[in-house]
Amino acid sequence: MSGLELRDIRKSYGSHQVIRGVDLDIKAGAFVVFVGPSGCGKSTLLRMIAGLEEISGGDLLIGGTRMNDVDASKRGIAMVFQSYALYPHLTVRENMGFALKYAGTPKAEIDKQVNDAAQVLGLGALMDRRPKDLSGGQRQRVAIGRAIVRHPQVFLFDEPLSNLDAELRVNMRIEIARLHKELGSTIIYVTHDQVEAMTLADQIVVLRDGVIEQTGSPLTLYDDPDNQFVAGFLGSPKMNFVAATVTAEGLQLAEFGGQVIPMPPISSAPAVGTNVTVGLRPELFKRGGPAAFEVTVEIVEHLGGETYAHARQGAGAVLTIATDDGRSLRTGDTVTVHFDPARALIFDTNGDRLR
Amino acid sequence: MIRLRSLITYGLLCIAAFVSVFPFFWMLIGTTNTSADIIRGKITFGGELATNIANFVAQVDVARVLFNSAYLAIATSVLTLLVSSLAGYGFEMFRSKFRERIFAGLLLMLSVPFAALMIPLFVMMARAGLINTYAAIMLPGIASIFIIFYFRQSTKAFPHELRDAAKIDGLKEWQIFLHIYLPVMRSTYAAATIIVFMANWNNYLWPLIVLQTNEMKTITLVISSLASAYYPDFGVVMVGTVLATLPTLIVFFLLQRLFVQGMLGSVK
Numbered sequence: 001m002s003g004l005e006l007r008d009i010r011k012s013y014g015s016h017q018v019i020r021g022v023d024l025d026i027k028a029g030a031f032v033v034f035v036g037p038s039g040c041g042k043s044t045l046l047r048m049i050a051g052l053e054e055i056s057g058g059d060l061l062i063g064g065t066r067m068n069d070v071d072a073s074k075r076g077i078a079m080v081f082q083s084y085a086l087y088p089h090l091t092v093r094e095n096m097g098f099a100l101k102y103a104g105t106p107k108a109e110i111d112k113q114v115n116d117a118a119q120v121l122g123l124g125a126l127m128d129r130r131p132k133d134l135s136g137g138q139r140q141r142v143a144i145g146r147a148i149v150r151h152p153q154v155f156l157f158d159e160p161l162s163n164l165d166a167e168l169r170v171n172m173r174i175e176i177a178r179l180h181k182e183l184g185s186t187i188i189y190v191t192h193d194q195v196e197a198m199t200l201a202d203q204i205v206v207l208r209d210g211v212i213e214q215t216g217s218p219l220t221l222y223d224d225p226d227n228q229f230v231a232g233f234l235g236s237p238k239m240n241f242v243a244a245t246v247t248a249e250g251l252q253l254a255e256f257g258g259q260v261i262p263m264p265p266i267s268s269a270p271a272v273g274t275n276v277t278v279g280l281r282p283e284l285f286k287r288g289g290p291a292a293f294e295v296t297v298e299i300v301e302h303l304g305g306e307t308y309a310h311a312r313q314g315a316g317a318v319l320t321i322a323t324d325d326g327r328s329l330r331t332g333d334t335v336t337v338h339f340d341p342a343r344a345l346i347f348d349t350n351g352d353r354l355r
Numbered sequence: 356m357i358r359l360r361s362l363i364t365y366g367l368l369c370i371a372a373f374v375s376v377f378p379f380f381w382m383l384i385g386t387t388n389t390s391a392d393i394i395r396g397k398i399t400f401g402g403e404l405a406t407n408i409a410n411f412v413a414q415v416d417v418a419r420v421l422f423n424s425a426y427l428a429i430a431t432s433v434l435t436l437l438v439s440s441l442a443g444y445g446f447e448m449f450r451s452k453f454r455e456r457i458f459a460g461l462l463l464m465l466s467v468p469f470a471a472l473m474i475p476l477f478v479m480m481a482r483a484g485l486i487n488t489y490a491a492i493m494l495p496g497i498a499s500i501f502i503i504f505y506f507r508q509s510t511k512a513f514p515h516e517l518r519d520a521a522k523i524d525g526l527k528e529w530q531i532f533l534h535i536y537l538p539v540m541r542s543t544y545a546a547a548t549i550i551v552f553m554a555n556w557n558n559y560l561w562p563l564i565v566l567q568t569n570e571m572k573t574i575t576l577v578i579s580s581l582a583s584a585y586y587p588d589f590g591v592v593m594v595g596t597v598l599a600t601l602p603t604l605i606v607f608f609l610l611q612r613l614f615v616q617g618m619l620g621s622v623k
């Protein structure tokens with residue numbers, strides 16, 4: 001297992017810059033997840049690490065060695081693709097042993113490696129089938145097996161679970177987490193599934209338009225985002241953003257009857273009169289209480305354990321409220337909710353966090 | 356109402372089937388009749404098969420002619436498939452600023468009729484000293500625009516991620532082509548084989564111009580010279596025609612299953 005260093009990595013197609021200077025340290029053995037909106041360059045960055053796209057600028061180091069111009073097969077990486085990319089004309093066994101065969105590994109050694117990987121992934125009974133005779137989950141398992149057989153320093157996954165149904169996705173997610181524990185390899189994993197990112201990652205990297213917005217542990221990013229984009233991107237349902245104005249008493253919420261809440265604890269409070277955005281996680285809201293808002297429920301989503309209510313006051317902004325005692329909520333109900341102002345986040349008009 | 360519709364449908368299908376099957380039927384009948392009977396329009400089997408075959412064998416060096424045809428058709432087909440599929444692969448796999456323009460240029464050339472190319476081509480071959488050689492027949496067709504087009508279209512269904520996976524597994528580009536692309540696209544190759552093999556086996560005009568000596572001639576040329584004799588013996592011509600039709604039928608039936616797959620899109 002090796003770590004990676006990305007130093008000012010850039011990629012352009014013609015004059016169009018897709019990756020615009022990415023600096024990133026990945027520790028050996030870490031599970032790193034790239035997230036970001038569609039088109040932000042996650043796949044491109046991963047493919048540059050893999051050696052499938054040329055690097056237009058910057059340095060890529062894997063295990064301390066500069067790899068910019070090293071062939072994809074010699075970087076010590078293995079990749080699992082969204083479409084699995086299994087060779088359709090080969091059996092599972094041949095698929096898994098393919099790279100070793102090309103590397104000139106003796107047949108007995110290939111058999112051993114392939115059987116070991118098959119054992120780890122429970123593929124025993126499928127070894128002589130072709131990919132088209134496998135289910136989606138089985139194909140994904142074979143694709144992972146093919147990667148394991150090469151004993152890579154770094155595993156690269158590009159949205160590996162997005163073609164699977166919800167239940168299988170959960171199972172495979174757990175399996176990937178287990179594999180990471182067993183193999184101890186470095187993993188870089190691209191997804192736009194929140195839950196995958198939060199549950200799998202040691203370190204999440206949030207990308208937007210080819211630059212890193214923030215990187216850190218899942219809970220750090222969730223609790224302490226650097227900017228409004230990261231705050232809005234992580235978390236489901238999304239964080240509420242409410243417009244507010246700074247006054248001498250605290251923050252005045254124009255869309256909630258001009259109600260004033262105390263200023264959350266930040267080191268340098270902005271000047272009176274500044275417009276800011278207050279970020280409130282849906283689960284922050286509690287029913288009733290002092291200094292409560294009165295809101296009207298517009299849409300209720302009952303998930304069983306939890307309830308999401310989309311509610312607002314008059315024509316104001318819609319608040320998403322997550323609560324676990326919301327079974328009785330109905331559209332049109334008027335409810336009072338409050339939140340702990342100390343846990344509200346504040347962003348300036350550029351979207352940067354004020355701390 | 357529905358019965359009337361299906362009556363009309365089946366009626367039309369019967370006519371279409373008759374139109375396509377009758378020439379074969381007539382060809383088979385012709386082999387068993389005398390030339391005079393054929394001209395008179397006799398459409399029942401006669402008893403002249405043995406005589407017609409004997410006459411055909413007497414007039415034509417059958418082994419030589421079949422060998423020439425087979426050699427030309429097979430060699431040209433193999434080369435055409437190799438070169439044109441490589442081009443189709445390249446056009447689809449590699450991005451370049453000029454790719455679409457070059458491709459459009461190629462397609463434009465499809466509209467130039469062969470008749471317009473024939474004389475310049477003949478002059479070229481003559482200068483190169485290739486008249487009366489098989490090279491003169493093979494070379495102009497190897498880069499077949501239609502087959503390049505067909506392969507490019509089919510390659511759109513070939514997953515690029517397979518190529519990426521193969522690169523990571525350590526394959527060079529030519530190995531990817533040979534060991535991944537070729538087997539995955541085999542039904543496209545089968546369909547193209549049928550098209551190219553038939554076209555070459557039946558090729559008439561260009562060989563007629565380029566081939567000058569008898570020992571080089573192919574079966575299509577021989578049949579045509581039999582048919583344009585002063586007093587053509589149509590019974591003998593029909594025997595030759597049957598012989599000329601058999602190989603294409605055999606190739607078609609051998610590759611039929613893959614051919615249909617290839618026409619429907621080869622990658623599943």
Ligand SMILES: Nc1ncnc2c1ncn2[C@@H]1O[C@H](COP(=O)(O)OP(=O)(O)OP(=O)(O)O)[C@@H](O)[C@H]1O
Pocket residue numbers: 013018036037038039040041042043044045192
């Ligand atoms: N070969 C290419 N030529 C030109 N532009 C490209 C090429 N490949 C990707 N791009 C552009 O690069 C940007 C990033 O693409 P990329 O596939 O990395 O996004 P992504 O974050 O993986 O998105 P998604 O979540 O949809 O998979 C996109 O704007 C895309 O249009």
Ligand SMILES: [Mg+2]
Pocket residue numbers: 042043044
């Ligand atoms: Mg992507």
